[in-house]
Amino acid sequence: MAFPSVRTLEDCADYSQVIEPYLPQLYELPWKVVDVVSSGGSLLELYKNTNPMVSGFGFSIFLGVIFLVASEVNRNYSQVDRMWSLLPTIYNAHFAAWSHLNHLPSQRLDLVLFWSSMWSARLTFNYWRKGGYEIGSEDYRWEIIRAKVPPALFFIFNVTFISFIQSILLFLLAAPTYIILLASNFEQDVTAADLGFAAVQLSLILSEWFSDQQQWDYHAAKHQYQKTAKVPRGCGFTQPELDRGFNTSGLWAYCRHPNFAAEQTIWFVLYQWSCFASKTLYNWAGLGAVFLIMVFQGSTWLTELISLGKYPEYELYRKQVGAHIPSLTPYRAPSATPKVIRTSDLAKRQKTKQK
Template sequence: MALPWVKTLEDCADYSQVIEPYLPQLYELPWKIYHAISRHESILELYKNTNPFISGLGFSIFLGAVFLVVSEINRNYSQVDRMWSLLPTIYNAHFAAWSHLNHLPSQRVDLVLFWSTIWSARLTFNYFRKGGYNIGSEDYRWEIIRSRVHPVLFFLFNITFISFIQSILLFLLAAPTYIILLASKFEREALACDIVFTVIQLALIFSEWVSDQQQWDFQTAKKEYQQTAKVPRGCGFTQEDLDRGFITSGLWAFCRHPNFAAEQTIWLTLYQWSCYASNTLYSWAGLGPLFLLMIFQGSTWLTELISSGKYPEYKYYQQQVGAHIPSFTPYKTPKITPKIIRTSELAKRQKAKQK
């Protein structure tokens, strides 16, 4: 059978029942695909008869190999980053499609796919608008690491973490949906709590959009200010804000990385949704969100190391405002701050040099 025969809701989150018995399918899957293609057999039937967790995991491993080859050929190590906004939703769509093809209850999984699609659309728009920026990590971070370690060590880092581990992580972020799929056998229709979880997810996505928009508006105004030495009309920022170099208003007045905080909470919420659906306090499905938290800790550390080196006032910002957990009071510029060369003065000096 492609799905385990679970007797209770709690069994839906039991690794020994819902994952372990199907691991042999993972080893057999490449050969089954090869034989199906060579014998002109139905790939769709193979897909329907393979455990959906295993087929999703197998696809993430395959993509890891693709990311590795492409990154080494192009010497660009952001291949996973480019897919960050799409893959979790693709995996959620996979669980939903598998449910429909096998005529299983799918309302709850469809709700997951609904908010996940909105999440992907928002991040994808943000990615293209900012010319390649994406939630997760950026290419310049890999370049910094690459410049500080031996090429052999960086190659091993690319094989393990950048290409394969991150690819599998993006699948594991959607793994709680597998538990929700299994639990749907007991609750065939969406419940009020499923609607509540969906509303929470949409609110988090909106909050992430607001914080990213605020950052975009600030960086746009700062760029114009650096070029013209004049505060853009109607930008909503003062000369002091733009001279500071980093945003401290809006959601950023209470949290140093409100977009990062929302992103992590989104996947923790999906995990909690799966715990609620399976009537358990915790499960193996928390590995994906937990690993995501670890990645964001490292990513935040590197980002702030760069920011504190560029902006003299940033250390005061760090002292007053939490990195991911919002502070109760907004940031206030200290009365005594280090001497900052105004961005407008820098712009004037650059123009003078050009003349």
């Protein structure tokens, strides 16, 4: 049976009851798929009769193989990054679809899928608008690591972390939805608490949109300033702010990475939602949120290491403003700008050389 037989809400979050009994299905799944395809059977029936955690986890491993092959063939290691905005929502849709197909209560899952779709739409829009600036920008970080480690060691890193661990992580982010699916068998209707959790998620998504828009506006103005040596009219930034090289206005005045902070909180809130739905203080589904926070810590460290090498004022910014937890007071720039070659002066020198 693909659906766990649990007696209480607390049992919905019990690993020994809702995960462990179905692990044999994971080992058998590849052979069952081959058998169904070769015999002309119904893949839909196989999907319905397979535990959704097993089928979702198996799909994440399959994608890991695809990501590995594509990255090695193209020598581009941002394959997972390009799917980052889609896969958690695809997995949430998977749990909702499995629930519908098996005629189980799905109202709460549809609510999860709704805000998750808004999250994907926002992130995907940013990705295409910026030409990969937000998600695909991971590639330059992989290239930096690749340049500093032996090829054999980087290949191992690609096999383990870049291709497979990240793919599995994106599935684990949606794992709390599985617990909500099981709990829906006890509480079928959407409750006020469910609406509250969804409202928090939408607020966090809106926060991400504002922070990304502020970052986009700043860098668009900075790039225009670098080309023309003139502050773009109506951009809202002063020459010293553009000479600084990094944004310290809006949400960025209180937090060095407000978009990162909101992103981590979104998936932690989904985990808390599963805890509330199953009446547990904590459960195994928090593994995805914990791993995500660890990944962001490493990514933030590398990003800021690069920024420290590019911007003299960034060290002062780090001392005044929190990385992910907002500071109570905004950033205060030094009264005297460090002695560096200003972007406007550099542009003027280039024009002189061309003449």
